[in-house]
Amino acid sequence: MSRGKGRRPKKTGLRILTFRDARWCWPLLIASVAVPVIVTVFFWYQAGFETPMPKEVFDTVTGHPLVFPVFVGLVAASSLIRFYSFPVETRNRETIRRTPILIFMGVGVAVVTAALLWWQDPGVSARTMISEIVNKPFIIGSVVGLAVGGVSLIFLLSPKEDQTRSVRVALTMLAAFLVFGGPTYLLYVLQRTDAPYYLIAPLGLASFVAGVIILARQIGEERKD
Numbered sequence: 001m002s003r004g005k006g007r008r009p010k011k012t013g014l015r016i017l018t019f020r021d022a023r024w025c026w027p028l029l030i031a032s033v034a035v036p037v038i039v040t041v042f043f044w045y046q047a048g049f050e051t052p053m054p055k056e057v058f059d060t061v062t063g064h065p066l067v068f069p070v071f072v073g074l075v076a077a078s079s080l081i082r083f084y085s086f087p088v089e090t091r092n093r094e095t096i097r098r099t100p101i102l103i104f105m106g107v108g109v110a111v112v113t114a115a116l117l118w119w120q121d122p123g124v125s126a127r128t129m130i131s132e133i134v135n136k137p138f139i140i141g142s143v144v145g146l147a148v149g150g151v152s153l154i155f156l157l158s159p160k161e162d163q164t165r166s167v168r169v170a171l172t173m174l175a176a177f178l179v180f181g182g183p184t185y186l187l188y189v190l191q192r193t194d195a196p197y198y199l200i201a202p203l204g205l206a207s208f209v210a211g212v213i214i215l216a217r218q219i220g221e222e223r224k225d
Contacts, residue, residue, distance in 0.1 A: 021085055036068070053116065063136065068139065072142050082095070096154050110133055110139075113132070179212060187203075
């Protein structure tokens with residue numbers, strides 16, 4: 001009789017959920033989109049379906065303390081269910097393949113909000129749109145939370161080689177912004193805040209120098225490799 005008979009298969013790791021539980025992933029994701037839509041239609045209905053949508057409806061929905069937290073919560077629950085439904089050996093790879101959905105949903109919140117603002121006033125400027133989005137804590141929280149959360153998940157679950165490559169790319173982009181954007185856009189923003197000139201000029205110079213140093217270090221590390 002073989003010694004191997006009757007033995008239980010060796011466990012490769014703890015699985016909180018099974019593939020059968022993953023069936024709840026997409027219904028939760030669909031529900032997350034349906035919640036803000038239903039709430040918007042409800043308040044729009046109370047306003048008599050005026051066209052374009054009244055700003056009061058827009059402000060009520062985007063400023064409601066439950067709409068976007070529920071939206072983000074359902075998206076997060078959907079992601080967690082899918083993550084823990086995968087076997088441990090394929091969990092990271094399969095999660096990374098689906099994580100861009102979080103990023104697209106975060107960007108989608110900003111795009112839909114901008115579209116509603118433009119519908120209310122086709123002559124609205126891009127600066128006004130950005131200001132409206134930034135001044136709505138639930139909207140900007142959803143946008144930043146989902147987008148940054150998705151990017152962070154992709155980074156943390158990637159192999160170390162990909163993480164190192166991503167850090168180098170990010171530092172190179174940061175260096176380029178500090179070199180070219182620091183002395184221009186940064187100075188423009190500081191001027192708009194009425195910051196004293198004796199502070200603006202040194203910050204612009206410091207931004208340029210920091211960008212050159214970071215860029216030089218990245219080039220040096222690439223040559224070493």
